[in-house]
Amino acid sequence: MNKSLALLAIITLASFTAFSQGTANKTFGKGISLMSQDSTFSLKFGARFQSLFLADGVINDDGQISDGSSTFLIRRSRFKFDGHAYSPKLKYKLEIGLSNRDISGASAQTRGADRMILDAVIKYNFYKGFTLWAGQTKLPGNRERVISSGNLQFVDRSLVNSKYNIDRDMGVQLRHKHKVGKMIVKEIFSVSQGEGRNVTAANLGGLDYTSRIELLPFGAFTSKGDYIGSAVKREESPKLAIGLTYDYHDRAVRQRGQQGSYLQDDNGDYITSNLETFFLDMMFKYKGISAMVEYADKNGDNVIALDNEGISHGYYYTGTGLNAQLGYMFKSNWEVAGRMTTITPQQATGQNNIDQYTLGVSKFIVGHKLKVQSDFSFTQEKNKNDVVMMRLQFDLHF
Numbered sequence: 001m002n003k004s005l006a007l008l009a010i011i012t013l014a015s016f017t018a019f020s021q022g023t024a025n026k027t028f029g030k031g032i033s034l035m036s037q038d039s040t041f042s043l044k045f046g047a048r049f050q051s052l053f054l055a056d057g058v059i060n061d062d063g064q065i066s067d068g069s070s071t072f073l074i075r076r077s078r079f080k081f082d083g084h085a086y087s088p089k090l091k092y093k094l095e096i097g098l099s100n101r102d103i104s105g106a107s108a109q110t111r112g113a114d115r116m117i118l119d120a121v122i123k124y125n126f127y128k129g130f131t132l133w134a135g136q137t138k139l140p141g142n143r144e145r146v147i148s149s150g151n152l153q154f155v156d157r158s159l160v161n162s163k164y165n166i167d168r169d170m171g172v173q174l175r176h177k178h179k180v181g182k183m184i185v186k187e188i189f190s191v192s193q194g195e196g197r198n199v200t201a202a203n204l205g206g207l208d209y210t211s212r213i214e215l216l217p218f219g220a221f222t223s224k225g226d227y228i229g230s231a232v233k234r235e236e237s238p239k240l241a242i243g244l245t246y247d248y249h250d251r252a253v254r255q256r257g258q259q260g261s262y263l264q265d266d267n268g269d270y271i272t273s274n275l276e277t278f279f280l281d282m283m284f285k286y287k288g289i290s291a292m293v294e295y296a297d298k299n300g301d302n303v304i305a306l307d308n309e310g311i312s313h314g315y316y317y318t319g320t321g322l323n324a325q326l327g328y329m330f331k332s333n334w335e336v337a338g339r340m341t342t343i344t345p346q347q348a349t350g351q352n353n354i355d356q357y358t359l360g361v362s363k364f365i366v367g368h369k370l371k372v373q374s375d376f377s378f379t380q381e382k383n384k385n386d387v388v389m390m391r392l393q394f395d396l397h398f
Contacts, residue, residue, distance in 0.1 A: 029369030029398060031080075042083035048150050048397035049077040049099070056389040065388060074099045075156075075393065076149055078118065089126070093137070095119040108201070109262065115198040118168065133173040136197055139258070140173065140188040140212040141166040141245055142294050143281040144323070146227060151368045153229030153290065153327055154360045155375050155391040158341045160321035164296040166247050166277060167258040168197040169208060184216040194249055196258035205272045206250025208257070214243045226283050230337070231290040231329040232367045238286040245279040252300070256317045263314050265307035273302035273316050288329040290337075296321040303348040319345035325358075333364040352382040369397040 031046035052075040057068035077099040084091045095118040097103050103114040121135035138146050144157050145165040171192030178185055193199065194208035216226065218240055222233040226241035247257075251272035254260045263271040281294040298318045305314045321344070327337030339358040345351035360375035372394055379387040 029366055031398065034083075040086055043081060044083050046080045046398065047078065048080070048395070050075040050149075051394045052155070053392045054389065055391075056387060059386040059388060061385075073101070076102055078102065085122075089124065091123040091125075093119050093121050093123070105198075107262070109195065109199045109204070111200050113198070113200075117198055129177045131175045131177075133175065134171075136168060136170045137173075138168050139166045139190055139192060139208070139210050139247070141210065141247065141277075142279040142296060143227065143241075143243055143283060143292065144294055147229055148227075150395060150397050151228045153292070153325060153335075153337055153362075154339060154358060155373050155393045158294075158323040158325075158339060158358075159343050159354060159356055160294055160296050160323040160341055163256070163317060163319075163343055163345075164277065164279075164298045164321050165259075166208070166210065166249075169193060169195070169258050170197070170199070171208070182217070182219050184214075184220055186212075186214040186216075188212040188214075194252060194258065195254065204262075204270055205253040206274075208247065208249045208252075210245065210247045212243060212245040214241060216241050221283075221285060225285055228368065229290070229292070230327055230335055230362070230364070230368075231285050231288050232333075232364055234287050234329070235285045236287075239284070241283045243279070243281045245277075247275075247277040247279075249275040249277070252316070255314060257298075260317065261314065263305040263316075265311070265313055269307075271302075271305040271307060271313055273300040273305070275300040275316065275318070288331070290327045290329070291325070293324045294322070299346070303346055315349045315351075317345065317349060317351070319343065319349065319351075327360070329364070335362045335364065336360070337362070352384065354382075355380045368395070371395050 031044045034043045053072050055070040057065035060066045079096045081094040082092060096116050097118050103116050105115050106112050117136060119137045121133055121137040123131055123133050125131045142161060142165055144161045169192035171190060173188060173190040176187045190210040192208045193203055194206060195204055218238055221239045222235060225233050249257045252275045253270040253272055254262055257275050265271060275298060277298040279296050284291045297320045300316045300318050303316055303318055304312050306312055321342065323341045325337060325339035327335050329335045337360040341356040343354040356377055356379045358375050358377040362371060362373040364371045374392045377389045
């Protein structure tokens with residue numbers, strides 16, 4: 001906590017200094033920008049938080065809602081820094097989490113420390129359309145995961161993401177972008193440690209290998225809209241992005257690869273499984289219409305985590321998932337959106353099939369930088385009573 005307060009004090013002092021010198025970007029939502037006199041270094045600082053109210057309940061056999069609960073919480077609270085160092089071809093990004101949800105997950109593998117660092121990555125554009133990333137950041141997995149949590153169409157991501165995404169990791173990524181006629185093609189290859197973010201222990205299993213290709217047949221979206229939820233920038237012509245990812249996780253030691261519980265036997269030795277994950281996703285936008293579809297398929301050679309004596313110590317969460325969402329942004333910047341999600345775990349995991357239906361209503365005051373979002377979800381899980389959930393969230397990003 002003391003470290004967080006010290007960091008906040010330093011950032012506040014730097015911000016006031018920047019404003020007093022007249023070097024800051026004074027446009028709301030654009031952060032605070034600084035540039036060295038010789039232009040060899042730049043810094044943009046931004047902060048954001050999300051205040052969330054959540055209420056849910058179970059629909060009992062009489063059709064009444066019971067076992068209701070409600071929660072107020074700071075869902076996310078973050079500082080973000082980015083810019084260039086030495087040359088505009090060498091960029092960096094640092095993002096730090098401050099809320100309990102952002103930094104939770106301390107373990108022996110993180111030396112008991114809070115997981116404050118979300119992103120710490122450098123990006124070197126070393127030749128034409130080739131860029132090398134090194135550090136900790138999001139892997140090139142499913143589109144919904146790569147979209148910033150501050151740019152989501154709904155209050156939070158879908159169940160497909162929470163069950164199957166490959167999340168953040170430490171390693172290197174090679175990215176390439178070029179054109180074939182009007183079509184934009186992006187290729188990404190990544191090699192990472194495989195245990196997720198902020199892990200300080202030596203590599204516990206094998207490495208993780210990720211490949212992704214993206215096609216934008218009608219050219220670029222306005223303001224990188226292929227990775228922004230909702231039609232906050234109304235496209236004057238139809239825009240489409242299609243992405244395909246394959247991830248091979250050699251000897252994964254966590255339940256969902258980069259996330260979930262560590263699977264260990266009674267002696268503390270790690271149990272491993274080779275995991276394969278496929279993602280196929282699509283984003284379409286035209287005027288006030290936005291649509292996104294994602295399909296995930298995760299499987300492994302060992303679904304059940306068995307030790308050398310054949311005793312089970314858990315399972316790897318494998319199976320398939322489908323998420324489809326559609327929204328319309330009115331000229332008043334109110335949006336109505338719907339989402340349908342289906343989760344089908346592998347039978348061996350012992351987990352139930354889940355269907356979830358979500359209706360969202362949001363007001364975008366200054367795009368995603370200042371907005372109020374609400375959604376209502378109805379969840380059906382096999383062998384369990386149906387669940388209803390209502391969420392209301394205020395999001396500020398400056």
